[in-house]
Amino acid sequence: MPQKIVWDEIEWEPVSDEVSRKVILGSNMMMVLYKFAKGCTWPLERHEAEQCGYVIKGKLEFTTEDKTLILNAGDSYMIESMAPHRTHFVEETILVDLFSPPRKKLMEKGKRFAPDQV
Numbered sequence: 001m002p003q004k005i006v007w008d009e010i011e012w013e014p015v016s017d018e019v020s021r022k023v024i025l026g027s028n029m030m031m032v033l034y035k036f037a038k039g040c041t042w043p044l045e046r047h048e049a050e051q052c053g054y055v056i057k058g059k060l061e062f063t064t065e066d067k068t069l070i071l072n073a074g075d076s077y078m079i080e081s082m083a084p085h086r087t088h089f090v091e092e093t094i095l096v097d098l099f100s101p102p103r104k105k106l107m108e109k110g111k112r113f114a115p116d117q118v
Helices: none
Strands: 019-025 030-036 041-045 050-057 059-064 068-072 076-079 085-089 093-100
Touching: 059 093
Parallel strands: none
Antiparallel strands: 019 030, 030 093, 041 085, 050 076, 050 093, 059 068, 059 085
């Protein structure tokens, strides 16, 4: 059955001093609304889940093994399973990440920030 998600009704959950999120968890998919502070870096990681996302606000540098992409508000991205990647947030950034299958490690206490670092 379809479900309506009203982001304004979900509290921001702190992940670190520089990262907050709102999470929707399904059985086969996970959607996360993230807010990153300017200058924050998500370290190099890889995970089983395929990941795609949409940048709502801000600017970031997305780096894979062989290239760096500059993403701005309105841009999207796709990351294959097990592809190493890191992200640096040039400006305060709000984005939506989708993961399939869900990254359950992100939900574990004490492992919410980059639990799959390389």
